[in-house]
Amino acid sequence: MLSLVNKNILLGITGGIAAYKTPDLVRRLRDLGANVQVVLSKNAGDFVSEIALQAVSGHSVHNYKMDAESESGMGHIDLARWADAVLIAPATANFIARLKNGEADELLTTLCVATNAQIAIAPAMNQQMWANQATQENIKHLESIGVAILGPDSGDQACGEVGLGRMLQPIDLAERTAALFETGSLAGKSVMLTAGPTWEALDPVRGITNHSSGLMGYAIAQAAVEAGAKVTLVTGPTHLAVPNHVNAINVVSALDMQAAVMENIESQDIFIGVAAVADYRPVEVADCKIKKKTDEDTMTITMVKNPDILAGVAALEKPPFTVGFAAETNDVEQYARGKLERKKLDMIAANHVGGNTTGFGTPDNEIKLITKDDIIQLEKASKTQIARQLIEHVSIKFNKAK
């Protein structure tokens, strides 16, 4: 049964004739359990009444302006964060072009740029405008960056023509919006990952780190989103862009990473430790830059062991399905199996490092997924492809283990 219970849906209405159906759409979304807030584009108010939308949504309607008055209520960033999904219905050809260009020239476009939530659009326009090459290219681009395209439908149009371009009916749109939350092998599941290196400070300007680029962890975060999961990425310092729909928590040291993981672990179904966490950190962190000593040629740094975040998660009373990584230069399988057992993991992804074609910073990887009673070889492929295969195998094992 499709449901939107407790889901916050931001309904953006743009200036097309199908906007007259949106009070009904709000009702249908609320019937499925959603909380709905409405944002009107500049021209939408010509086609539907704000008062009607306010009455059916139970909230005051946000209009196109981003002025001091509206920002003093629920500001645009809060509204962007509030949404679990942004549904633009109807989405005109003009709005689609502006969305594709990442414009942020009024409240609704700004929200689309600022949100982390899934965006869905319900195109509605004359059939020629829909068939137009520019519109089709815009749609293709939006699809490629993860925007869900709902419809359009075909049939009689308000302009008197017949063809593809009608907005889907409110009931269908509400159901298709609910279905956005139900797709993929990890639909409705929460996945937390660690990624990247850690930085263990020696003084305010120096520290100990490693060559982890974060590529593998970020690719797995993206694959988990594609599989329908709600993803939290606890990441050390990297130069990578956070994938869409991933909630990133930026950390620096191993201790920060451990704190961020433990604070949020309770609600997680799956934990994947991909980060290259420093095994040790300096015992003392100098308040000021450490000065070079003219009379000594050597310097000693005393280090203390960092907590093992992964083992700590696996040792919880009610642990999530826990997956570790083992980067080894030799005897990969044997060492990885040792880690699987010692850290009480459900699965370990073992890879060979030290060569120059796979591992730290390279675009490709080749790994063995090892469980108590299985070994699955993932042949050399891009980290994006390896990540998708890994998530597929994790979801199979996770669903079996439940």
Ligand code: C5P
């Ligand atoms: O024991 P080793 O460091 O080789 O184990 C690697 C795995 O353990 C990786 O999944 C890594 O993210 C995790 N790990 C951790 N905390 C540490 C060290 C490693 O979570 N302090």
